[in-house]
Amino acid sequence: MTKGEKVDLLIAGGGLGGCAAAMAACARGLKVIMTEETDWIGGQVTAQGVPPDEHRWIEEFGCTKRYRNYRNRVRDTYRKNLKLKEQKEQLNPGNGLVSNICHDPRVTLHVLNEMLLPHQLTGRLQILRNTRVVSVTKEGNKLQKMTLVNEASGTEKEVEARYFVDATEAGDILPLAGLEYVTGAEAKEESGEPHAVDTADPSDIQAFTYVLGMEYREGEDHTIPEPAMYSFWRDFHPDIWPDKLLSFFAPHPISKEKRKYTLFREDEGFPLWEYRRIFDGSQFDLHAAGGDVTLMNWPQNDYFLGNVYDVTEDEKEKNLYQGKQLSLSLLYWLQTEATRPDGGKGYPGLKLRKDLFETEDGLAKAPYIRESRRIKAEYTVVEQDVSPDLHEGQAGRKFNDRVGIGSYSIDLHPSMAGRNYLDIKAQPFYIPMGALIPKDAGNLLAGCKNIGTTHITNGCFRLHPVEWNIGEACGALAAFCIDRGVEPKAVREDQKLLETFQLELREDGFELEWPF
Template structure:
C-alpha cells in the first residue's frame, strides 16, 4: 500500500543533528570472519557471492537494511550497460545471474519499459533478488554468510606496525518500538548511527569482528581480509591510507582535467532518488517551505530533453499497462499511463552538486582531521550532514517543480508546464521503502579513491588514468597548448603504443604519432567494465542552488566514449595495510576515469575479483600485494588467480584483447 505524505510535513523532518559520540562500551558480541565486507552495494554483494562460493565465512555490513546499493537502497534500479557488451552477454557470472533473476521475477527484463536501459525495475525487488542469490551461493559453496544490516564500522584495531587490521568495531542500530526503521531521512539518522549510546531513535549493539582462523605457523600472510566496498571509501579514510578525492591535477595522464592543480572539493554530484506515480486525475500538490531556495536550479537542461513524458519514462521502473507511442527529440517511448511509476535521477533536478570546502559532502583528510574524526572513537561516517539535508530538500523540491513548476534555469520560462496528474510515493511499502519517500541512501557517483602502491612506470603510486580508457584522439590544439611541448609529447607517446620510443626521442613528430585504438592492457587485469565517461560536474558557487550558478568550467571536457577497459589488481590494493582490499568506486582511478568505472556491471566485476582473490590469498597463504610486486616480470600466482577467475565465469579481459588487436571501434 502506497502512502502520500505532504512535502510540507516532510520538510519538518529535516533538521541537523549534533555530532557527539560517547566513549565505547564493551562489545555485546564477537563475530569470527574469514572476510569482512563493508558495504552492501553491488560490489559488496559480488564480493560476498564469490567468497561464499569459495566456502568462506563472510561477515557483511551495510548501513541500510537493503542489499544492492545502486539498484536498491540508492533507488537507481536501471542497469547502465553498453550495447555491445550487453549483446554479447559478456559479464561476470553473478551479474548474469542477477539479470536472469530480474527477468524471471517479472517475466521480462524491463518491467518499467524505460528507455535509458534494457532493464528498469523496482528497488525492493533488487534487494530481495540479491539476498536470495547470497543464500543460494552460501548453500552451493558451503560457505557461511553473516549479514549485518543497519550496521556501520566505527573503529579499526591495527597491528603494532600498522600493516594489518586485527579487528573492527561496528555499531548495529535497531529502531525503538515507537519509531519504525526508515522513518527518518539519512541526514537525521546518520550521526546517530555512529554513536555508541542508545538514543530515542535507535538501540545499539556493539559488535567486534575478528579473524576466524589463527595465522599459519611461519607465515606472515594475513589470516583474514577486510574489503572496503562502501559508497564513499569509509574504511580507507578511517584506516588513513593514501587516497584522492575530486579533481586530479592536469598532466599527460589526465590531459582533460579542469584544473592545473587538484581540487578535492569537486567530485561528481550525488542524488537522492524518489518515485512518482502517474494518475488519472489531478492530485493536490503542496509547495515545500524551502522550494523557493532551490527552484532557481531546476531545468530540463536541453531543448531536446524538454518534455515531461520523456523525463518521466526515462527511468520508469513500473508500467503495468502499455501507453500510447510517443517521441520527442529523436527518442521513442510509450507515454505515461495511470499506474506507471517513474524513478527520478536528473542532472538539473535532484542531483546535488556542491563543489567548495564550505559545502562538500565527502570530507577530505584535512577536514576529517580538523573535526576529530581520525581520533580514536571519533569516526562519524566522514560525511557533511548538512550537505545530505540540503540534498534531501533539493530532491523534494524537484518533485514539486516537475508537477507544478513553470520556470527553467537553463532554457528560460515558458517551456516548463505543470503536470498535476502525478503523486509522490512515500511510505514503508513504497518503491523506496521509506516513510519520507526518498532513497535510503543517495546515489553516489564518486567517493574517495585509493592511490595504489608504487609500481613500475608509476613510482608515486598506481592509478588508472583518463588516457588508459578514453577514445579521444587529443588532436585538438587545446591539448598541445595547455600541456606544453614536453607533456604533450609524453601524451602522444603514451597513446602511440609501439611507437612510444620514437615519439619521445623526437624522431616521430608528436602530432604524427598513430593513436592506439584500445584501452591500456594491464598484466594484472582481474576484471572488466565498459561505459562512457559520464559527468555530473560540481557547481562553481556555494551553495549549488545559488541563482545563476554554473557547472565547473572544463569538467565536461573529459566526457565521451571509452574503450572496453580492464580492472587492474594494483588498483584494488591500498598502501600501508596488507589485509585491506578495495572494490567498487574506491579503486585507484583518476577523477575522469572514475566517471566510467562506476556503473553496475563494473561494480560487480570488481567485487567478484575481491571475493575470489581474498579467498585465494587465504588458501595459499599469500598477501594480494605479493601477486603483483615483481611486475612486469612473470607472476605465477597472479596467473593462477586469473585462471581461477576465468574458469569461474568472471572475465578478466574482453574477447581478442592484445596489443596487436586495434579493432575496437565496433564496440558501442
C-alpha cells in the same frame, strides 16, 4: 560491547560490490560477515534507486557470469509474478532509456537476498544490516579488526578478520584505518591526463542525488505539501546552468549548450519520464488500473552545493537535508508550476510513491554518491588507459593483471567546485588488479568506487556491472590469498601466481578479454 567474532573476510558495505564479493568468497568456502548501513542490501540499484547503467553489448558479453545470472533473475521475477502480454527474451520492465533492465529497486533487493541465501543457510555468511564500522585496529600494514555498531540498537561488537574489503559508498574505511587516499580532482602534472585540471582540487567532487519514485495518474491530484526550501530551489540559478535549476533546460553533457527537456514527449526535447522509467504498464496484463512509474535521477536534482564526507557532521547533515529538499522541490514544481505545452501549469497527477523505498518522505534510503574517496593504489587507471584519442585499438590498455572488463563513457556530473559536466568517449576497458590493492595495506581490498582511478576515470568505472566485477574479484582474490598463504601484491607481481588466479577467474565466469 558484545563478544567479538573471527571470520575469514569482513566486507564493509552491502552494495553491489559488497554483495558480489560475498558471493565469490562464500562460494570458495570463506566465512564472511557483510555490513550494510541501511536495511537494504544492493547499494546504488536498491537503496539509492539507480537502475543499471550498462554498455551496449551487455546482453551478449561484457560482465561476469554471476552478474548475468543476476540480470536473468530480475527478468524472471517479473515473469513469475506478473502476466506479460507478450513474452520477450530481453524484457525491459520499464522500457526505460538508460538500461535494458530498468526495474523496481525492490526486485533487485529480492534477487540479491535470494542469491545470498544459500550462503546464509549454510552459515558461511552473516549480513549485518543497519550497521556501520566506527573504528579499525591496524598493526603495521595489516588491519586486525573492526568495531561495528548497530544503528537501531546501539550495540557494538568487534570482528577480527584475515582479510577486509572496503565496499562502502564513500570509502569510509580508508580514514578509519589511517590509509592514504584521494578525493576530488588530480592535477594534470600528476596524472598527465589531457582533461585534468591544472591544479589539484580535493573538493572537485561530483554531485550526489536523492532519488524518488513517481507514478503518473492523469486527472488526479497528488500534490505534496510545499517543501520547506521550495522558494530557494525555485529561484536557484547556478552559474554553470543555462536557466533556473528547476526548469526544462539544462546543459547538454557533451556540448554544454542549452538543452531542452520534456516530461512526457508532449514537446520536443529529451523525455525525462522515459529516462529511468521502471514500470511500463502497457507490457503487463493488469487487473487494477495504475500509472507507469519512473525514478527521478535527472540533471535538475543533482546536488552540488556541498559534500557528505570529509566534512563536519553538521555540514554533512545540512547537505543531506538540502539534497532531499531539492528533489522534493523538483517534484512540487512539476506538480504545480511546470509549464505544459498546452499552456497549462503543473502535473498534479504525479504521485510520490513512498512504498517504493519504504521511507516516510518517499526518498531513497540513501543518496546516490557518484564519487568516493579513492585508495592510493598499486596502479591508478588514467584517461590515457581508456581514451580512443590516446590509445590505439578497439579496447583500452590490456593490463597484464586484469581481473575483468567494463565499458562506459567518461561521464562526470557537475561538481561541488563549480565545474560543469565532462562527458567524453572511452573505449571498452580492462580492470587491473593493481587498482584494487592499496599501497599501504596488505590485507584490505577496494571493492567498489574507491579503487585506484582518477577523478576522470571514476566517470567510467563507477557503474553497476563494473562495480559488481570489482567486488567479485575482491572476494575471489581474498580466498585465493588465504588458500595460498600469500598477499594480493604477491599475486600481482608473481606471473605464475597471477596466471593461476586468472585461470580460476575464467573458470568461474569472469571475462578477461573483449572479443573484438
